[in-house]
Amino acid sequence: MTKPRQQIPKATVxxxxxxxxELQQMQRSGLANIQSRAIAERLGLNDSQVRRDISCLGTxxxxxxxxxxxxxxxxxxxxxxxxxxxxxxxxxxxxxGRALSGYRGFQEQGFDLLGAFDTDAExxxxxxGQLKIQSxxxxxxxxxxxxxxxxxxxxxxxxxxxxxxxxxxxxxPGILNFAPIAVQxxxxxxxxxxxxxxAIELQRLAFSVVR
Amino acid sequence: MTKPRQQIPKATVxxxxxxxxELQQMQRSGLANIQSRAIAERLGLNDSQVRRDISCLGTxxxxxxxxxxxxxxxxxxxxxxxxxxxxxxxxxxxxxGRALSGYRGFQEQGFDLLGAFDTDAExxxxxxGQLKIQSxxxxxxxxxxxxxxxxxxxxxxxxxxxxxxxxxxxxxPGILNFAPIAVQxxxxxxxxxxxxxxAIELQRLAFSVVR
DNA sequence: TAGATTGTTAATCGATTAACAATC
DNA sequence: TAGATTGTTAATCGATTAACAATC
Numbered sequence: 439m440t441k442p443r444q445q446i447p448k449a450t451v452x453x454x455x456x457x458x459x460e461l462q463q464m465q466r467s468g469l470a471n472i473q474s475r476a477i478a479e480r481l482g483l484n485d486s487q488v489r490r491d492i493s494c495l496g497t498x499x500x501x502x503x504x505x506x507x508x509x510x511x512x513x514x515x516x517x518x519x520x521x522x523x524x525x526x527x528x529x530x531x532x533x534x535g536r537a538l539s540g541y542r543g544f545q546e547q548g549f550d551l552l553g554a555f556d557t558d559a560e561x562x563x564x565x566x567g568q569l570k571i572q573s574x575x576x577x578x579x580x581x582x583x584x585x586x587x588x589x590x591x592x593x594x595x596x597x598x599x600x601x602x603x604x605x606x607x608x609x610x611p612g613i614l615n616f617a618p619i620a621v622q623x624x625x626x627x628x629x630x631x632x633x634x635x636x637a638i639e640l641q642r643l644a645f646s647v648v649r
Numbered sequence: 650m651t652k653p654r655q656q657i658p659k660a661t662v663x664x665x666x667x668x669x670x671e672l673q674q675m676q677r678s679g680l681a682n683i684q685s686r687a688i689a690e691r692l693g694l695n696d697s698q699v700r701r702d703i704s705c706l707g708t709x710x711x712x713x714x715x716x717x718x719x720x721x722x723x724x725x726x727x728x729x730x731x732x733x734x735x736x737x738x739x740x741x742x743x744x745x746g747r748a749l750s751g752y753r754g755f756q757e758q759g760f761d762l763l764g765a766f767d768t769d770a771e772x773x774x775x776x777x778g779q780l781k782i783q784s785x786x787x788x789x790x791x792x793x794x795x796x797x798x799x800x801x802x803x804x805x806x807x808x809x810x811x812x813x814x815x816x817x818x819x820x821x822p823g824i825l826n827f828a829p830i831a832v833q834x835x836x837x838x839x840x841x842x843x844x845x846x847x848a849i850e851l852q853r854l855a856f857s858v859v860r
Numbered sequence: 861t862a863g864a865t866t867g868t869t870a871a872t873c874g875a876t877t878a879a880c881a882a883t884c
Numbered sequence: 885t886a887g888a889t890t891g892t893t894a895a896t897c898g899a900t901t902a903a904c905a906a907t908c
């Protein structure tokens with residue numbers, strides 16, 4: 439342990455999550471110790487960068503030796519906030535929403551899907567995995583009752599903004615937005631919105647391929 | 650038209666894709682003209698940045714007036730390479746792969762899913778949407794026959810690296826990797842790999858919420 | 861012309877990298 | 885001790901922003 443820890447750059451946060459993913463793999467395969475150089479190679483990065491990122495954890499490796507995989511995993515999880523269970527709901531049970539609801543990777547990282555909501559009367563009451571689809575009207579009550587932390591938003595573009603307001607009103611502090619449109623938190627809200635767009639990822643790839 | 654166009658920063662490419670998404674929305678609602686200020690507000694950015702990004706297109710707005718929505722859309726698509734159809738295959742028809750195969754957003758942006766592959770004998774021959782799941786052994790032949798441009802990789806972590814080699818061998822120049830592990834292109838390959846991890850997006854959101 | 865908004869420069873800010881002293 | 889690798893500094897590189905001349 440070295441530093442009382444500063445503000446962590448966004449780019450660092452993203453890389454830390456990638457380090458974590460690899461470290462968990464390494465741990466599964468029985469590796470106990472690792473060096474910045476090996477992490478860097480595995481991810482195609484510079485080893486200086488890896489050490490600098492890790493130094494944000496305020497934890498420490500051993501000079502001449504490296505890092506304990508177990509320690510690094512714990513430190514990164516502690517910084518990311520994923521050393522606990524996060525309670526998540528899904529809003530919008532269309533094609534993509536249904537898919538996301540079954541995605542194993544969320545559960546594995548401690549994101550627990552507790553509810554699913556839609557406006558379509560045809561869908562309400564039907565099962566989705568272990569859950570039953572609820573009316574969007576229930577969202578506020580449900581979110582408060584279960585102290586929901588995060589909402590995964592997978593509704594059509596034209597519904598997205600009004601659903602954001604509903605999620606905010608329900609007191610949920612974070613939204614992962616898959617709706618293909620920019621949405622804004624309302625003025626006084628402290629809700630964090632993180633954008634994900636799978637088509638945009640393909641476009642970025644297409645650009646790289648053309649160059 | 651101003652500049653012969655330089656290298657475009659990666660951050661700019663990503664934002665251009667987001668501008669495109671908004672502009673397409675605006676066009677659908679009948680808007681013909683737009684200003685950097687309005688784009689910036691809609692996306693929560695600085696208007697200087699929007700103008701600078703757009704200036705990478707080598708296209709031009711009209712001082713005192715703004716940009717033609719139609720022109721901007723065309724220019725951005727031309728830079729991203731999405732002014733044409735991209736031929737895509739899916740490798741790995743698990744939970745996530747199945748979901749991705751039905752995602753409308755890909756088709757809407759000109760990404761055409763032509764094939765789906767898996768190694769599981771149980772799945773081969775079964776339908777997925779309009780397609781029939783093929784054996785991974787068929788990948789090379791199929792990719793060359795149809796001149797496939799991009800592969801969406803959605804296999805388990807332990808299979809990912811060997812499938813990457815197979816995709817490279819099939820001559821496919823771009824991979825969108827959903828497998829939760831870092832993979833590397835083989836040494837002499839020019840294949841571009843773009844990482845996407847939905848659990849990591851949730852982790853980034855969790856971090857922002859905690860702060 | 862007067863008002864508006866672009867395109868672009870120069871200044872600022874932040875992130876990456878090389879290098880090396882500290883130290884296991 | 886000798887060899888290895890971290891933690892951290894200083895230098896470089898790239899991205900963002902403010903400001904304003906150009907011009908519609």
